[in-house]
Amino acid sequence: MPHTPAISRLLACLALLLCAWPLEAQKVTVEYNKQEDFSRYKTYTWIKNETYARPVLAAIIIGSVDKELQDRGLKEVASGSDLIVSIYGATDSDLRVTVTPDIYYFPPLYATTWWTTAMYRPGTSTAIYVQTGTLVVDLADPHSKTLKWRGIAKGTLDPSQKQKSAETVEKAVAKMFRQYPVPAQKR
Numbered sequence: 351m352p353h354t355p356a357i358s359r360l361l362a363c364l365a366l367l368l369c370a371w372p373l374e375a376q377k378v379t380v381e382y383n384k385q386e387d388f389s390r391y392k393t394y395t396w397i398k399n400e401t402y403a404r405p406v407l408a409a410i411i412i413g414s415v416d417k418e419l420q421d422r423g424l425k426e427v428a429s430g431s432d433l434i435v436s437i438y439g440a441t442d443s444d445l446r447v448t449v450t451p452d453i454y455y456f457p458p459l460y461a462t463t464w465w466t467t468a469m470y471r472p473g474t475s476t477a478i479y480v481q482t483g484t485l486v487v488d489l490a491d492p493h494s495k496t497l498k499w500r501g502i503a504k505g506t507l508d509p510s511q512k513q514k515s516a517e518t519v520e521k522a523v524a525k526m527f528r529q530y531p532v533p534a535q536k537r
Contacts, residue, residue, distance in 0.1 A: 376505040376522055380529035386498060388531040394424050394489070395431040397453065406512070407519065411437050414520045415487055418527035421534040434492045439485035453495065483507075485519070487526060501526030 382388075402408035415435060416426065424433070434453065483506050489499040503522035507515040527534075 376503060376518065376525070378504075378522060378525045378529075379502045380500070380526055381502075382499040382531065384531075386531070388499070391432040391489075391498075392424060393427045393431040394419055394433040394435050395427060395429060395492070397434055397436040407507075407515070408437070410516050410519050411439075411485065411487075411523065414523035415527075418523060418530070418534075422527070422530060422532045423535055431492065433489045433498065436488045436490070437486065438488075453490075453492070485522060487523065499530065501529070 396412070398412075399408075415437065419435070420426075483504055485503045487501040488497055490497045501523075503526060505518060505522065507518060
């Protein structure tokens with residue numbers, strides 16, 4: 351059966367929708383205190399692990415976060431920064447992340463308005479649960495040891511498709527930072 355122009359356009363639209371489907375399946379949540387003045391943060395330092403289970407994936411995430419922060423006028427410094435950056439996630443199985451309240455207090459994922467609640471109290475748990483397919487980017491104030499901004503992405507990665515997985519991660523980080531309270535600067 352020959353395709354009419356209307357059917358061809360319909361098939362083209364359907365193909366575009368099918369290509370966009372995985373992007374819609376990716377869920378991104380960003381949490382921060384909307385009353386906080388983020389324009390005062392000018393520098394950041396990474397909290398990096400000595401080793402990562404997936405070093406290439408970690409490098410892609412770190413590079414993507416660096417780009418987003420620098421696009422918003424922040425500069426990476428070795429020490430004495432306004433913010434510290436931490437990433438963690440679970441790709442193959444659920445994970446418990448043990449935290450160090452001496453660096454900053456990690457409220458549980460999906461806690462309601464965590465910036466208005468009391469922070470770490472001695473004797474409470476210092477671990478949070480992370481479900482498979484979750485990437486978390488935390489920005490914390492190293493002076494007050496409090497979390498200031500958190501981006502959470504949920505989705506799936508196919509380890510056999512490295513390029514597609516890298517693009518998915520980069521898009522998730524970009525989607526998180528679209529909700530950062532300071533817009534990207536034009537270059």
